[in-house]
Amino acid sequence: MSRAVDLRAFSGPLWLVAPALLLLATVFVGPILMLLSRSVMDPGFTLAHYEQIFTNAAYLRVIWISFEIAVVSTLVCLAVGYPTAYVLSRTEGTLRAVLLGLVLLPFWTNILVRVYAWIIVLQTRGAINLVLMDELGLIAHPLKLVFNYTGVVIGMVHYLLPPAILILDAAMRSVDQRLILAAQSLGATPRRAFFRVFVPLTMPGIQAAAVLIFIMGLGFFVTPALLGGRQELTMAMLINHEFTELINWGFGSALAVVLLAITLAGLVAYYRLQRRAGARPGGAHG
Amino acid sequence: MNMLKNAKLAAAALAAGAALSAVPAAPALAQSGTVVFAGWGGSIQRAQRAVFFDSFEKETGIKVIDVPDVQLPKIQAMVETGNTQWDVVQALGMWVPQGIKANLWEKLDFGVIDRKGVPPALVDDYSIGNSTYGMVLAYNTRAVGDKPPTSWASLWDTAGHPGRRGMFDGPRYSLEAALLADGVPPDQLYPLDVDRAFKSLDRIKDDVAVWWRQWPQVPVLLASQELTMSLTSNTRITSVRKEEGAPLAMSWNQALMTVDFLAVPRNARNKENAMKLIQWMNDPERQAELARMTGIGPGNADSFEFLSEQERADLATYHYQKGEMVLFDNAWWADNEQAMTQRWNAWKLQ
Numbered sequence: 001m002s003r004a005v006d007l008r009a010f011s012g013p014l015w016l017v018a019p020a021l022l023l024l025a026t027v028f029v030g031p032i033l034m035l036l037s038r039s040v041m042d043p044g045f046t047l048a049h050y051e052q053i054f055t056n057a058a059y060l061r062v063i064w065i066s067f068e069i070a071v072v073s074t075l076v077c078l079a080v081g082y083p084t085a086y087v088l089s090r091t092e093g094t095l096r097a098v099l100l101g102l103v104l105l106p107f108w109t110n111i112l113v114r115v116y117a118w119i120i121v122l123q124t125r126g127a128i129n130l131v132l133m134d135e136l137g138l139i140a141h142p143l144k145l146v147f148n149y150t151g152v153v154i155g156m157v158h159y160l161l162p163p164a165i166l167i168l169d170a171a172m173r174s175v176d177q178r179l180i181l182a183a184q185s186l187g188a189t190p191r192r193a194f195f196r197v198f199v200p201l202t203m204p205g206i207q208a209a210a211v212l213i214f215i216m217g218l219g220f221f222v223t224p225a226l227l228g229g230r231q232e233l234t235m236a237m238l239i240n241h242e243f244t245e246l247i248n249w250g251f252g253s254a255l256a257v258v259l260l261a262i263t264l265a266g267l268v269a270y271y272r273l274q275r276r277a278g279a280r281p282g283g284a285h286g
Numbered sequence: 287m288n289m290l291k292n293a294k295l296a297a298a299a300l301a302a303g304a305a306l307s308a309v310p311a312a313p314a315l316a317q318s319g320t321v322v323f324a325g326w327g328g329s330i331q332r333a334q335r336a337v338f339f340d341s342f343e344k345e346t347g348i349k350v351i352d353v354p355d356v357q358l359p360k361i362q363a364m365v366e367t368g369n370t371q372w373d374v375v376q377a378l379g380m381w382v383p384q385g386i387k388a389n390l391w392e393k394l395d396f397g398v399i400d401r402k403g404v405p406p407a408l409v410d411d412y413s414i415g416n417s418t419y420g421m422v423l424a425y426n427t428r429a430v431g432d433k434p435p436t437s438w439a440s441l442w443d444t445a446g447h448p449g450r451r452g453m454f455d456g457p458r459y460s461l462e463a464a465l466l467a468d469g470v471p472p473d474q475l476y477p478l479d480v481d482r483a484f485k486s487l488d489r490i491k492d493d494v495a496v497w498w499r500q501w502p503q504v505p506v507l508l509a510s511q512e513l514t515m516s517l518t519s520n521t522r523i524t525s526v527r528k529e530e531g532a533p534l535a536m537s538w539n540q541a542l543m544t545v546d547f548l549a550v551p552r553n554a555r556n557k558e559n560a561m562k563l564i565q566w567m568n569d570p571e572r573q574a575e576l577a578r579m580t581g582i583g584p585g586n587a588d589s590f591e592f593l594s595e596q597e598r599a600d601l602a603t604y605h606y607q608k609g610e611m612v613l614f615d616n617a618w619w620a621d622n623e624q625a626m627t628q629r630w631n632a633w634k635l636q
Contacts, residue, residue, distance in 0.1 A: 056632070058632035116506075119512075124512055225499045230455065244357055248624055249359070
């Protein structure tokens with residue numbers, strides 16, 4: 001699991017990467033620079049758009065909501081995904097193929113189909129409420145599961161679980177099982193061996209999954225738009241609206257730049273964390 | 287992404303069209319060429335293809351390339367980059383004044399286009415009204431029992447008309463409904479008294495079960511009784527009622543009429559053909575046929591000659607002419623939408 005490419009070890013001609021760099025520059029770096037310039041030129045240089053974002057309580061609230069929803073979805077994904085990935089990583093052959101298929105099936109389903117399916121399951125007279133109320137008689141009034149915060153988190157976790165599970169599964173399968181056996185032979189209970197040896201060894205996978213899911217979660221707009229309520233307004237929804245309906249490209253660009261900055265901050269934090277883990281004796285992978 | 291896809295599609299379509307016109311045309315098709323129409327896509331555009339485009343191609347030999355996902359920002363991007371790929375666009379009412387301000391439209395040629403049957407309020411130098419919709423109060427007939435809602439005031443009256451309510455999560459239409467519910471006379475609705483509208487909205491803020499953002503959601507939510515009543519567009523309710531037999535109905539009283547216009551983006555490549563296509567789509571008999579298929583009202587009022595009384599009753603144009611409806615003010619919204627959206631977002635997060 002080497003994470004950094006050592007350029008000194010690469011003796012081939014460097015121009016081979018030129019096409020890739022050119023592509024990145026034109027379809028990625030260029031548009032981002034255009035976005036940046038749109039956000040501060042209107043038509044002359046101005047920071048008015050940013051001022052509006054950071055002085056208006058509503059926009060600060062939207063930034064906070066986006067951040068909070070992404071964090072909560074990430075935590076739920078890890079809590080649900082870790083045990084699932086553990087079971088998956090312990091299986092082989094047909095069973096593994098079937099389990100993997102079950103994980104990937106929603107991954108390949110169109111997001112709109114999934115969201116509408118969730119509405120049917122979660123709504124007032126949806127499958128869950130009908131079973132709990134009419135079949136089991138456990139509740140007297142229907143639970144409010146959709147068109148609110150709960151609905152958004154359920155929808156997002158459903159979308160983000162497959163990548164989380166795949167990353168965790170890969171990390172778990174790369175753990176040398178003899179280390180757990182060794183811990184147990186030295187007197188550790190299975191529980192202790194799991195928490196003191198296995199979990200720390202999968203920590204890079206947990207971190208990678210958390211960062212990826214958090215970043216993906218920051219950019220959601222279909223799920224909160226359809227499963228959320230009045231309060232679940234995310235930055236991505238706002239950006240989409242500014243660009244496609246209000247034609248307020250300058251302000252939309254400023255919002256997009258802020259979202260990009262938050263994303264990059266998350267990435268920087270991740271690499272810091274990785275480097276610190278890498279510097280610890282025994283934590284390095286060469 | 288979408289824009290790229292459409293640009294590619296249009297480019298491919300244009301190339302195909304060019305290849306076709308390179309073939310020596312039969313004498314009957316002397317006036318060959320193409321015209322690119324950008325509309326909403328989906329079932330509406332399929333109906334437009336069946337009613338307008340196929341017959342236009344047959345009659346004139348001009349090939350119609352129809353592409354989906356028309357949006358004002360895309361038109362603006364095309365015009366600004368000097369690469370106008372669309373010749374006729376279906377424009378949301380608000381886009382007309384917004385586009386005039388940004389100099390995005392060509393003037394229409396009223397030597398080719400006959401504006402006679404189109405109400406003066408629906409036509410100007412740059413655009414002509416082509417289809418009408420009603421923002422109505424729709425409800426599930428089973429859920430409301432023997433007390434159906436009759437106006438926006440019913441939506442606000444949670445005691446007299448119990449049940450779960452739905453509202454559009456945006457200031458458009460919502461502010462109008464709030465003012466009409468608060469007793470503002472329809473003829474004094476514009477310019478909107480914004481403070482009064484938000485005060486009126488405060489009264490139902492916590493009673494609204496679903497603040498929806500996607501139009502296709504509403505008939506589903508009403509049919510499943512997740513909602514008892516909601517503001518929505520009449521065409522969707524009519525089609526779900528007809529196709530699925532869902533127990534849905536609507537009140538036209540104080541409903542808002544919105545209009546889609548046809549316009550030609552500046553520097554369109556096939557301007558002459560664009561005018562001919564607009565006139566073809568302005569034909570009252572063809573508009574009547576489209577109305578029968580989709581529930582979309584005609585822009586040309588002469589269309590009523592071709593429709594039965596029962597067919598007319600499903601159309602916004604008809605209820606507007608009966609004086610039940612209020613015409614949505616595109617000019618006011620073109621000037622105020624940004625400020626209203628900001629205020630709406632701040633209001634709803636409170």
